[in-house]
Amino acid sequence: MTPRRITETKPGDWTYVSEGGATIVFSYRGPYNVQFSGHVLRLRKVVHRSSDASNNKLLNTNTEQPDDSMIAFQENIISKLVPSEFLPSLDVVLLDEEWLRSFVELHDGDRPAERRQTDQIDVHRKKGVLATDLIGGTQIAMEIKPKWGFLPLECHLSPETVALKRVTCRFCMHTCFRVKQGDVCTTYCPLDLFSRDESRVRKALRALWAGWYESGGSLNNLRFFVSGRMAKPDDDDSMKILAHFFSEDESTDTENLQESFASSLMQALVDSPVLLLLSTLQRTLDILDVEGLSKLYTQSSPDLPGDGLGSSIPDPSMEEWEDFVRVYTSDYHSWDHAAPSPGHLRHYLMAYLLSATFKDCSIIIRPRLQIPSTTQVGPARSFDTTIIDMDMKSMDRLGKWEKLDRRIAEHYKNSGNQRRCIDST
Ligand SMILES: [Zn+2]
Structure with a gap:
């Protein structure tokens, strides 16, 4: 299957859900789209103070995409230990720097202030993860x-x-x-x-x-x-x-x-x-x-x-x-x-x-x-x-x-x- 492209959606089609130390999650709320409806987007973050250093590092290591190996890790390793009925589906989505910059502009204000002070969405990533939306489509x-x-x-x-x-x-x-x-x-x-x-x-x-x-x-x-x-x-x-x-x-x-x-x-x-x-x-x-x-x-x-x-x-x-x-x-x-x-x-x-x-x-x-x-x-x-x-x-x-x-x-x-x-x- 050809990978999905994030540019097929608009930044405004996504809503902020939550974030942890390394990643941030948005849920698709745009018009029905067979590839994106019912999914969340998981993006990587970078720490502000190291942004210059990590930008350089990331530019040099664009061939290395940990999100791919994260998906492979679940598909090849975790799935041998945990029955599939307890696992979300995970897929690669191709990102785009310009799209991510408008996305950050639109959504950064939805994040908790203390998180915004520490880190930001990594706009240099080429790939993100699309996962089953387990918190949408249900009231609670x-x-x-x-x-x-x-x-x-x-x-x-x-x-x-x-x-x-x-x-x-x-x-x-x-x-x-x-x-x-x-x-x-x-x-x-x-x-x-x-x-x-x-x-x-x-x-x-x-x-x-x-x-x-x-x-x-x-x-x-x-x-x-x-x-x-x-x-x-x-x-x-x-x-x-x-x-x-x-x-x-x-x-x-x-x-x-x-x-x-x-x-x-x-x-x-x-x-x-x-x-x-x-x-x-x-x-x-x-x-x-x-x-x-x-x-x-x-x-x-x-x-x-x-x-x-x-x-x-x-x-x-x-x-x-x-x-x-x-x-x-x-x-x-x-x-x-x-x-x-x-x-x-x-x-x-x-x-x-x-x-x-x-x-x-x-x-x-x-x-x-x-x-x-x-x-x-x-x-x-x-x-x-x-x-x-x-x-x-x-x-x-x-x-x-x-x-x-x-x-x-x-x-x-x-x-x-x-x-x-x-x-x-
Ligand atoms: Zn205890």
């Missing part, structure tokens, strides 16, 4: 970023961290660390959400709601989209629509809403295989913890420069990823992970990168289209769940993650907290 859609759904095994942890890491999950320790830096606190624990225990899943959903409400919608673990636009708790119209959707009495009292939200979604999450799949992938791929991985790296590569885990390791090619998935779905589970073989170092490094992809993804939950039934009473519904944002991670992140892990654990130890997170698997 929710995005949950569940994060790390397991506790690490004891055998690779150091005497300094074992007592912490076996009791408190990584997300709860990280929250404590972030609050110190000025972030909003949340009582959400991923292990509750992943537990498949009705009362714990409900507790996790209540905590996600509270974090969303108290942070004014700025915490990224829960987002609501009303008629295709991100909703904030101070927006009365959106709150009324959420209340109408979740509860029978349509009260916008926040405690009632929190309760009806938790009740509506609890069963859907307990019944869906998606969270169990994610935590199983995270747990089995991050089998050594970053501490065990680091030890194996030092043992296996004593001659490599000691400037951080994975620093001298080239990123895997797509063929190597394909080979990794073959190993992961066969021999990997019979390896002695308590005494990892130095010969398997590269596979363990890749496993860790892939676990990071599954720790960092989001799920979109939207009501399933149903034939109206006269027997349906109340707001109970069934939902469809799709996993999004499964980007390929790079080896040069490993060193940063190792340092961050150490800082988070040290900070948590000194904080004197000891939250008990229960890993039910």
